[in-house]
Amino acid sequence: MVLDRSPKLDRVFHALAHPARRAIIRQLSGGERNLSELASPLRMTFPAATKHVRVLERAMLVRRRIVGREHVCRLSAEPLKDAMLWTEEFHQHWEARFDALDTLLDEMKSEEVRPRRR
């Protein structure tokens, strides 16, 4: 059950759902990079890298500034915190359900051992 319908969060998860974009995030976690520095280790054309960076920008995960002729990208990790919180909440929601199921199963087992008298 997906509970949080925030479009902002959807954009973050969408951005994370591609291996090239995760690779870009990993590169940027080491510091600022320009677009060609991001494209070359991914063996990606400049326009393809630009496309992925745009998706990351829309998710507010990457900020880009233009210095002379270069586009310098920087990681903005704040939206990831929301994504992690969502993941944690999903986990906790199901954990709570399964803990309740544990309790219920214990009751069902002891009722079987000691059937109620009529």
Add this chain to the structure above:
Amino acid sequence: MHHSGLQLSTPSDSTIVLTRTFNAPRRLVWEATFTPDKMRRWMEPPPGLTMTVCECDPRVGGALTVQWKTDEADPAMTLHGVFTEVVERERAVHTETMVLPTGETIGKLVETHEFAEKDNVTTMRITQTYDAKEARDGAIASGMDEGMEACYERLEALITDRA
């Protein structure tokens, strides 16, 4: 990080798998999972919601209906589902559509339950496959696991530094 036995994974772009073991025979886990008066006990609602309707008929073609209310709206949300595959105590597949009172569908998925028993311990595996057309849920399913795992440690440090 998590201490309970709940395992989460996302084997494909639109799939979330939850695995958990229970200290009970499969027969009881099946009964607890699909019997309405038992489901009411463990299907913890999302915060702010109260369950009002719970119907479940685990046979092929049988329906699953769960409804919740809030202080402001009754119903606030309805889950509609139909069982498409059932092997009693082993495996059940049902559809699941979440609908708001306005008629708007906010989530659509197929849920598969699988039960395996060994020495009176049952492993339940729930596979949620999100509708490919619902890009939002699919994206969540895939980004959740890989994205998180790939980035978690390094980024946690970054967030702490820059927050």
